[in-house]
Amino acid sequence: MSELINEYLGRLKAALSGADPATIQDALCDAEEHLWTALELAREEKPGIQDSEAVRAEIERYGSPEEVASAYLRIGPRFGSSAGGRAASTGRSGPKRFFGVFTDPSAYGALFYMLFSMITGIFYFTWAMTGLSLSAGLIVLIIGLPFLGIFLLSVRGIAHVEGRIIEALLGVRMPRRPIFARKGLSWSGRLSALIRDPMTWKSVLYMVLMLPLGIIYWTVTFISLVLSFWGMLRPVLEYGFDLPYANIGNVAYYTTEWMMPIVMATGVLWLFVTMHMARGLGRMHARMARSLLVRD
């Protein structure tokens, strides 16, 4: 019965404690699916059978929580890239770790995400705000509820797409879950399931938050990149194109010769700092996205 299945899932979760959360999620989903399906079929095949008896037999065949847990742990974490990136940056000396960011694919992904998030942020915010206000305005009309339903469905769809973007660029797994756990719900049932599901409203919150966050990410990353290239390209700009670094009144200011290498080196260093910053922001953002867009 469901208590027995839940108890088994609890033990499986305990046996997997400390593992990657995505792996735990996968293991629990698989076991739940298997045991419920088995129970259903047992009920059909042997109508007289006790649920608890059928579930016990299936759990026996499925394997002990420890055995199943070790099978998942052997397969390893689901997302190679993030684990790989992190593994590569640990256990190295300070300078190596600092400059090693250049070989970390997730840092480039994060950098791109930071620049790109302003566009998605504007879109998400506009979509959420338009949808919310139109839904509120139309609610008194006959098309109000269907409109709200379509809007909330679109929110879940966008949350799913954003999850895929985060997976690809930030290297953090966002488990996919179907919106409706059960088939055969009526339209009104689906609408009320959508409205009652906190995930829907968390996704709306995420979409709204993405505007300020996207602007901050873009600004910080863009300014940081410009500063870094400004430093690195000083000699080209000043000696090649005769562009001073500042023009105040009628006086043009050029970098003195002895300062030039220092300015350039600072530019290069700043590029590394920028990549570290993008990667750090990316990790923070992915953590927030996981808590708002994914059911754990």
Add this chain to the structure above:
Amino acid sequence: MNEMNETEAARKKFRKELKSGTVSLVLLSILSRADRPMYGYQITKNIDSGEGAGPDMGQGALYPVLRSLEKTGQLESRVEPSVSGPPRRYYSITEAGRETLVDWTGAWEETRNFVDAILKGDHDV
């Protein structure tokens, strides 16, 4: 009594090792013959109804292998809601998976012939 238990345990361990090495091949083969996507429970039933030794390996151990095959692109899956109970993940084999199956079947036959030859003793040692 104790000795029998030890023999039994050793045999169990050996069988488990044999199975864990071949389970990916078995799963690919089952899915390559299926005419529609299958979910985990159907696949385990398919394995159990086949000939051979009893379930030394818990059915639960098949699921991580399915996921790992999907991760490497041999299988693909989609989740569909079920009439009652939690949604089910339906697996099907990809083109890459079919190619892998041919390749692995070759490797399996080589291994099997080699082991058979050794066991029969007609291999030059």
